[in-house]
Amino acid sequence: MTELHVRKMRFGFADYDVPYLWNEENPAFSSMANAVSFLAIGFEKMVVNMVREAIPLISDPEVVEEADAFMRQEGQHSTAHRQHVSGLIKRYPGLQETLDNVIAQFDHLTSTTPVDYRLAYTADLEATFTPVFKLMLDNDASLFRPGDDRVASLFIWHFVEEVEHRSSALIIFQSAIGSDLYRMRMAPSIFRHVMRVIRVACEGFNEHVPLADRRIDALAMFASYRYMQRLRTWLPMLRAHDHGPMARAFDHLPLREQLVALTGIVRSQLPNHNPGHEKLPALASEWFERHAAGYDVTRWYTAAKESNR
Ligand SMILES: [Fe+2]
Ligand SMILES: [Fe+2]
Numbered sequence: 001m002t003e004l005h006v007r008k009m010r011f012g013f014a015d016y017d018v019p020y021l022w023n024e025e026n027p028a029f030s031s032m033a034n035a036v037s038f039l040a041i042g043f044e045k046m047v048v049n050m051v052r053e054a055i056p057l058i059s060d061p062e063v064v065e066e067a068d069a070f071m072r073q074e075g076q077h078s079t080a081h082r083q084h085v086s087g088l089i090k091r092y093p094g095l096q097e098t099l100d101n102v103i104a105q106f107d108h109l110t111s112t113t114p115v116d117y118r119l120a121y122t123a124d125l126e127a128t129f130t131p132v133f134k135l136m137l138d139n140d141a142s143l144f145r146p147g148d149d150r151v152a153s154l155f156i157w158h159f160v161e162e163v164e165h166r167s168s169a170l171i172i173f174q175s176a177i178g179s180d181l182y183r184m185r186m187a188p189s190i191f192r193h194v195m196r197v198i199r200v201a202c203e204g205f206n207e208h209v210p211l212a213d214r215r216i217d218a219l220a221m222f223a224s225y226r227y228m229q230r231l232r233t234w235l236p237m238l239r240a241h242d243h244g245p246m247a248r249a250f251d252h253l254p255l256r257e258q259l260v261a262l263t264g265i266v267r268s269q270l271p272n273h274n275p276g277h278e279k280l281p282a283l284a285s286e287w288f289e290r291h292a293a294g295y296d297v298t299r300w301y302t303a304a305k306e307s308n309r
Contacts, residue, residue: 002062004025004165007291009080009157011150011298018087020205023147027215028073030147030184033155034088035201035218038099040158042106042197043125044078050118057176059114070168075266077158084154098204105197115176118213121190124269127211130166130278131264133159137281139253146303151189153300160287166275180271187269195222206243216244249257 023030051071058064089095108119136143137159144152173183198221205218219225226246250258267273287297296303 002066004066004073004168006069006072006076007157007161008076009298011080011083012092013083013150015088017091018041018081018084018151019148020088020092020209021215022142022151025146026143028220028251029078029143030222030245031202031205031214031218032249033151034205035198037084037088038102038185038204039197040081040192041078041085041099042103044081044105045103046110046118047074047122048078050115051172052057052124053115054119054172054176054197058172060186063175065170066168067172070172073161073165077161080154086153087196092208094208095204101200102197105193105200109193110306116182117186118153118171119173119177120186121193121228123169123183124187124190125194126162126166126169127268127273127275128265129159129162130275130280131261131268133162134264134279134281135253135257135261137163137283138257140283140285142252143249149299149302153298156283156287156300157297160284163280163284167280170273170275180248184269184271211244214244216245219243220246220248222275223241 006283020034021027021030022033027254028162048071051067055067058067065068085095085099111122137156139158141151144156176182199219202218202221205214217229229246264278268275287300291297
């Protein structure tokens with residue numbers, strides 16, 4: 001029997017303005033997380049369609065149950081990210097085009113690639129989430145706490161549930177396809193696609209959100225882009241487009257923790273990877289305990305302050 005719980009959340013994004021710069025202390029992380037919101041909508045739409053297509057390929061009823069719960073959790077994530085992104089589009093209407101472009105990238109995969117490829121895509125990408133999100137959740141004091149509590153709580157909930165269903169996509173892939181070699185062979189094109197989608201989102205941010213609100217070049221997270229921009233300033237014949245400072249989201253985090261996350265990403269792509277053995281962020285168990293106790297997890301930081309009074 002699956003241990004996944006489908007939780008419906010409402011983060012109050014319609015209640016008042018949703019800021020682009022939701023963590024003013026870290027504009028690069030604000031942008032990165034906003035890009036994740038855009039990506040999540042397209043990716044999770046693809047996942048829902050893919051699971052429906054894959055279920056007839058799965059003979060084990062327990063895996064079918066896992067796939068169904070996984071799909072429903074992802075559906076909830078997508079709904080919540082849509083509410084977040086709708087708030088951003090309300091303020092910057094040009095971002096509707098960015099969202100359409102991001103979704104189109106995933107719709108293209110759904111219509112042009114076999115289900116095997118999309119199962120591998122989901123398994124490969126989701127396998128990286130636990131080490132990456134552990135880095136973020138372990139450093140919530142600087143990445144999430146200073147920010148808009150609705151946005152922070154959305155990401156904390158989503159990342160915690162990604163940790164909860166960290167094995168699901170691999171279990172589904174193993175049951176329906178079962179070839180680690182195929183998954184590994186597809187990895188380069190899968191991660192190229194992921195980076196392309198993030199780039200589409202960041203280009204949209206640079207185009208549609210004024211620098212005064214962004215405070216950084218949203219594309220600064222790409223090493224190749226930083227290199228090209230540097231080249232442009234050295235070589236005057238290449239016209240430089242200045243979209244703002246080249247700050248990065250994780251520069252202030254301990255190098256050791258960044259390296260642990262990086263090693264975890266590499267390990268997640270190797271054959272026989274078992275996410276069940278991953279080290280988990282302490283915040284995840286705290287979140288499940290608070291949620292079970294009826295705490296308002298949609299206001300992770302402000303509700304804590306109120307209940308401590
Ligand atoms: Fe998700
Ligand atoms: Fe997921």
